[in-house]
Amino acid sequence: MTMITPMRVLGGQGLLLGGILLIASAIRAPITGVAPMLGLIRESSGISAAEAGILTTLPLLAFAAMSPVAAILGRRYGMERSLFGALLIIAAGIALRSTGPVWALFLGTGTLGAGIAIANVLLPSLLKRDFPTRIASLTGAYAITSGLAQALASVAAIPFAELPGSSWQFSAASTLVFPLTALMVWIPQLRQASVPAGELASLPRGGPIWHSALAWQVTGFLGLTSLVFYIIVGWLPGILVQAGYPAAMAGSLHGVSQLATAVPGLILGPMVARMKDQRALAIAVSVTTCIALLGLWQLPSLAMLWVALFGFGAGAAFILGLTFVSLRTAHSHQAAALSGMAQCLGYSLAAAGPPLAGLAHDATGGWELALACCAVATVLMAVLGSFAGRAATI
Structure with missing residues (x-):
């Protein structure tokens, strides 16, 4: 059963909406922000173009693998806590990817893809539950926020990497700002422990x-x-x-x-x-x-x-x-x-x-x-x- 607390009824929806939009900023920018630096990454790591393509592919494989798991997590731990966990996984993946070694680059990219997959599945159900009459307008706001974050990450990637004493690792790590900001704003939602909407809670196969x-x-x-x-x-x-x-x-x-x-x-x-x-x-x-x-x-x-x-x-x-x-x-x-x-x-x-x-x-x-x-x-x-x-x- 979904529990609606006084916080959410008496204005907490504004904080909830802000958290949703910040999550939207965190689930694309860490992927698209790396694309402008693939040349720099290849030069420093020695990976081939095909291996760089695999790097781009890893999040997609994580999307396909983790989508069914996301519904299970939402049922067991509640959507709010599962989304918080997804943001932690995204942040951990970005941090690992930015440490330098080639193995960390690939493992970190796959890790952040898993966190993004969980958020991708659970967010639409959250919108349907808490904003049932505003799904279209909020989906538009969600798309705009995500697009702005992606654009910002892409435009800033090379300038950050070319700062004095900087590197592509520093530029890649800068995208941590998106999940960390979302985590801070999302903390009040941990008081909730609601399950996904019915059609997500039991996906037919x-x-x-x-x-x-x-x-x-x-x-x-x-x-x-x-x-x-x-x-x-x-x-x-x-x-x-x-x-x-x-x-x-x-x-x-x-x-x-x-x-x-x-x-x-x-x-x-x-x-x-x-x-x-x-x-x-x-x-x-x-x-x-x-x-x-x-x-x-x-x-x-x-x-x-x-x-x-x-x-x-x-x-x-x-x-x-x-x-x-x-x-x-x-x-x-x-x-x-x-x-x-x-x-x-x-x-x-x-x-x-x-x-x-x-x-x-x-x-x-x-x-x-x-x-x-x-x-x-x-x-x-x-x-x-x-x-x-x-x-x-x-």
């Missing part, structure tokens, strides 16, 4: 939904969206540096891309609500992402335009894919089953992307092949989106 063509179309759309997004998030600074941009400028452009992913959260919700189906929108965001990738490939001198366009298109595609999970299902348990299927398979597919892109770079000496493959993936996204966007339910 397998079953008829795995035999539904529509479920596979939604899963494929989300999976390809994640694949393209994480390849570009991980390697965009390297792509820009090879195109002639200074490392600091590449980091700033990476930040622009991350900030642009938050913009669709402001406009997509009302737009989707007015549509009979979403086929045209799914095709449009896929084509937008494709144009941005082709622009980066063929006309990198206009990188500011292409990275902003990519961030908007990929961000819109991801939000639309998550919306499909609700729109294409008949009830909450079915939605939970589809969400589990789409996240497990989608993140598993996305995890293969950055290492393969790194291998392609090592084999060809450039990013053309990786960008071309990503563009082809967006065409497949458009095809799957034209099916997943139909006004139908599983």
Whole structure:
């Protein structure tokens, strides 16, 4: 049973909301803030491009592995305490990653990914429980906060690493500010010990939904969206540096891309609500992402335009894919089953992307092949989106 304390009733929701937004800042910046420094990390550690791709992939593998565990933790310890524990794990992962050795770099990255996975699963249920009439607006605020934090981490990465006497380890450690701030604000919530919402507390596994063509179309759309997004998030600074941009400028452009992913959260919700189906929108965001990738490939001198366009298109595609999970299902348990299927398979597919892109770079000496493959993936996204966007339910 959910317990609502006087603190929460008499104004504690403001503190709760602040804590939620600070958690949002902590679950993306530690990942995206490292991408601009992959070149520095490779130089100091001697790892290959493929190994650097694995570094980008580790959080995605943790997402796929830890998502089912998060619901169990929420049931056993309560959402508030589990989220506090998730922030501690994220902070520990950042600290370990920043100590220097290659083994710590990889282990710390996987550790912070596990903490992020727990927060990813539990936060939506917390929003549904405590702000049931404001989910759309708070999801938008959540996306904007996360985008701002990602942009800040990306823009500051290289300048922090190039400070006198500094290094990439110091720059990576600077992202500790996000989980530590969230931890301090979240402490009052430890008085609560509530369990996740019903549909999260008992996630269905397998079953008829795995035999539904529509479920596979939604899963494929989300999976390809994640694949393209994480390849570009991980390697965009390297792509820009090879195109002639200074490392600091590449980091700033990476930040622009991350900030642009938050913009669709402001406009997509009302737009989707007015549509009979979403086929045209799914095709449009896929084509937008494709144009941005082709622009980066063929006309990198206009990188500011292409990275902003990519961030908007990929961000819109991801939000639309998550919306499909609700729109294409008949009830909450079915939605939970589809969400589990789409996240497990989608993140598993996305995890293969950055290492393969790194291998392609090592084999060809450039990013053309990786960008071309990503563009082809967006065409497949458009095809799957034209099916997943139909006004139908599983």
